[in-house]
Amino acid sequence: AQSVAQPEDQVNVAEGNPLTVKCTYSVSGNPYLFWYVQYPNRGLQFLLKYITGDNLVKGSYGFEAEFNKSQTSFHLKKPSALVSDSALYFCAVIGLSSNTGKLIFGQGTTLQVKP
Amino acid sequence: EAGVAQSPRYKIIEKRQSVAFWCNPISGHATLYWYQQILGQGPKLLIQFQNNGVVDDSQLPKDRFSAERLKGVDSTLKIQPAKLEDSAVYLCASSSAGPYNEQFFGPGTRLTVL
Numbered sequence: 001a002q003s004v005a006q007p008e009d010q011v012n013v014a015e016g017n018p019l020t021v022k023c024t025y026s027v028s029g030n031p032y033l034f035w036y037v038q039y040p041n042r043g044l045q046f047l048l049k050y051i052t053g054d055n056l057v058k059g060s061y062g063f064e065a066e067f068n069k070s071q072t073s074f075h076l077k078k079p080s081a082l083v084s085d086s087a088l089y090f091c092a093v094i095g096l097s098s099n100t101g102k103l104i105f106g107q108g109t110t111l112q113v114k115p
Numbered sequence: 116e117a118g119v120a121q122s123p124r125y126k127i128i129e130k131r132q133s134v135a136f137w138c139n140p141i142s143g144h145a146t147l148y149w150y151q152q153i154l155g156q157g158p159k160l161l162i163q164f165q166n167n168g169v170v171d172d173s174q175l176p177k178d179r180f181s182a183e184r185l186k187g188v189d190s191t192l193k194i195q196p197a198k199l200e201d202s203a204v205y206l207c208a209s210s211s212a213g214p215y216n217e218q219f220f221g222p223g224t225r226l227t228v229l
Contacts, residue, residue, distance in 0.1 A: 043220030101214030105157030
């Protein structure tokens with residue numbers, strides 16, 4: 001069965017420092033991986049996705065993520081954090097065995113960026 | 116372009132009452148999803164429509180939940196009767212046809228069952 005794990009409930013980082021939000025996955029076959037962000041009282045917003053090709057994927061708002069097949073990970077990164085990046089971040093996966101595009105979400109990681 | 120619209124934004128009901136949520140997807144999006152997001156958890160897919168046909172409803176509690184997408188555009192999700200454990204945010208999302216396209220989410224409806 002497909003699953004996603006986000007091992008940290010919360011990540012704290014100072015503004016200007018690099019940030020990493022971790023994600024590991026378990027699927028049969030090659031995965032399609034996504035990151036979404038959720039601001040308070042708003043719906044989820046798409047950040048980026050990995051389909052195939054280059055393991056480093058660039059997305060919205062300066063975020064990027066690195067796909068690592070051997071470690072089954074897809075960590076979200078940003079070189080310099082902003083206070084406005086503070087939000088709830090979700091990793092999600094679609095297994096290739098799914099032909100419906102059903103997203104399996106992790107439990108989410110709260111990112112807190114302090115000035 | 117206009118985003119996914121949902122209403123109401125908030126709803127408080129007593130257990131055993133019924134409630135309905137409405138969703139208007141992005142124009143032209145063939146696929147529509149309803150998710151349930153319980154506090155502290157990631158969204159869980161309840162039902163997925165492709166145009167007006169159901170693609171996946173494997174996690175929909177069919178004894179109390181129902182959903183329809185008339186004419187392949189707007190959709191409604193109904194709960195009857197509601198239980199305390201149905202308290203959650205109900206998210207609607209839409210995407211263009213194809214299983215690996217990004218989904219666009221509405222603001223959600225926060226349901227509280229007392």
